[in-house]
Amino acid sequence: MxxxxxxxxxxxxxxxxxxxxxxxxxxxxxxxxxxxxxxxxxxxxxxxxxxxxxxxxxxxxxxxxxxxxxxxxxxxxxxxxxxxxxxxxxxxxxxxxxxxxxxxxYSMATVNLLRDKFAQRKRLAEAGVQRTKSVSLPGADQWPEVAAEVGFPLVVKPRVGEGSQYTHLIHSVEQGETVLRDLAKSYRGPLIAEEFIVGKKRPPLGDYVSVESCVVDGTIRHLGITGKFDILPPFREQGGFWPAPVSDAERAEILDLAQRALSNLDIMTGMIHTEVKLTADGPRVIEVNGRIGGQINDMSSRASGIDIIDLGARIALGMDTDDIVAAKPDKVYFQFHNSPPLDAHRLTWVQGAEAVKKVPGVTSYEIFLHPPASLEKDFMTRWIDVVRGEARDHDDMVKILDEANELLSFGYEVPSGEITLPAMWTQERTRRATPGCPA
The missing domain is CATH 3.40.50.20 (Rossmann fold)
Known part of the structure; x- marks a missing residue:
């Protein structure tokens, strides 16, 4: 180079x-x-x-x-x-x-494929990597025809977006009409409707992973597979962990899929974050992103010894990166984020921060949104805090997060007044343990 x-x-x-x-x-x-x-x-x-x-x-x-x-x-x-x-x-x-x-x-053509999710779906289908029903949705007038073409359930989201902003899971024509009316009040950009890829449920762990990769002169190297926690409605992420709980066979399938996707998007240089849904029929691409994933560097550094911010800079500068090798994690390294309820418009207080730091297995606790903090209602992933830690295995990780989140509570302002809620992790665990409640 x-x-x-x-x-x-x-x-x-x-x-x-x-x-x-x-x-x-x-x-x-x-x-x-x-x-x-x-x-x-x-x-x-x-x-x-x-x-x-x-x-x-x-x-x-x-x-x-x-x-x-x-x-x-x-x-x-x-x-x-x-x-x-x-x-x-x-x-x-x-x-x-x-x-x-x-x-x-990246060339401008490649950037357009990475940013425009409709164009990306089309390219991956044409290349034989994966066919996913995806239809441009210019406006509400075209909604009934688009919905009929894609079928339910489907996802409505911006063609160009980030952080799950303005992304909704739709189950009927009537629900879609309501969502599109609400979206029109705050979002004017182009939308797409695409088939919802159904994953294998395994709460509190998520049904998807991400592959962290780097590309140098067209040569692709996969640095690791990040496991994820269960998604909160509509599509809000709660954090992740290294390594992902996948078998050797699943790992090979996931990396092969990521390899084929990146190869067919003409990516010659840079850091890539590919989200993959784990389904009963094997892994499927959710989307390919032309940058590192949010908060991924913390886990990469702790779990594998690779600073991917540093790595991305060295690649951009044309420096030799052949000596950078990911170490195999000897533990499970995790970070979990609490999110506010969707109807909250202000975070008023956080309680239990000091107690969480003393839980065995928790290495740090950090508050991102310091009360009082306004909460915008745009359905974008918005994290209040982060619980970082390490565990012997994935079951031990869940036990640590159970104990840590039991110590946290949050105050919010909602349309009906002020409320106090436990950590989102605790709320979801209680919900799933309730008889008759879907997992």
Whole structure:
């Protein structure tokens, strides 16, 4: 691969296109600033704007909302060696800047396949990787015809989105009409309707996994398979763990599917996060994402010794990564996130944080949303906290999370007033233990 800093001595220079996503400013500091000089191009979301004062302290920064010619001139003058992003919404801007500066990154055609889930489904079907019924849904007027074509149950979601935002499971024409009316109040982008892939239920563990991969000069390496906790309605993630509880045969099938999917999306370089549903008929692709998964680096570092933020930067800079080998986990490393109820509009308090930290097997407890915190009602995965830990096996992990979450309670403001609820983990365990309640 190309030599970093050719014609110039000193540390490698990396552009990071920064937005709300899989990597926090603190993680950038821990993973990158010891060995690389960073130029952070900061996005325009409220989160990114709020983070900019901190980002200014750790690296040189520019803002994405300035005139494009001016931005590119600044970046050329800085003489970068590479460019990357860890945020879904910055994939297209990163590809645009990389093309202008002659830096290695996904082609725009590949970015479009990674961002546009309808185009991705079409490509995977044409390549013979997987056929999944997926139909563009331009508006509510086309809903009855689209629903008839796809069949129930189906999923309505944005063609371009992240974090399960505006994603709904639909069981009838009438329910879909209601959902589309509600969506129109807050979302104007293009939608798709696609068949719901039914997984093998095994609560409290989820019926899906993710494959973490890296691609260098078209060569794909799979770093690990992340297990997941059960999904909360409508499609809210609760965290994950390494390794996933799959047999050797299942592992081979999952990795073969991921390999074929990535190969047919023309991915030549970068970090990939592929979500896979485990079904009675074998693994099926949920979606392929052109960046690392949220909070995955913590588990990767603890379980395998690989810092995938660091790895992604080294790939972007053209550095040799052949010596990076994932260690086989000797325990189960996990992180669980509590989520608020869907009707809550404010988190008012959290109780039990100090007690959780003392539970054997819990290595840390962190609150992400510090009360009082507003809660937007957009059906996007929104995490209040994280319980990190390690266990002998998956059964031991469940016991640790039972004990830890029993100590937590949360206060919320809902339309009817103020309420107190136990941890979401505890609520779900109680619900499933109730006679007559579906698992």
């Amino acid at each position: 190309a030599n970093v800093n050719s014609g110039r001595t000193g540390r490698p220079r990396l552009i990071v296109m920064f937005e709300e996503g899989a990597v926090t400013p603190a993680e950038l500091v821990l993973s990158l600033t010891d060995w690389a000089d960073l130029m952070l191009v900061v996005g325009t979301s409220p989160y990114a704007v709020a983070m900019k004062p901190f980002l200014d302290e750790i690296a040189d920064t520019l803002t994405w909302d300035q005139p494009r010619a001016e931005l590119l001139d600044h970046l050329r003058t800085w003489r970068p060696d590479g460019i990357t992003t860890y945020a879904e919404r910055m994939l297209v801007p990163t590809a645009e800047v990389a093309a202008e500066l002659g830096l290695s990154y």
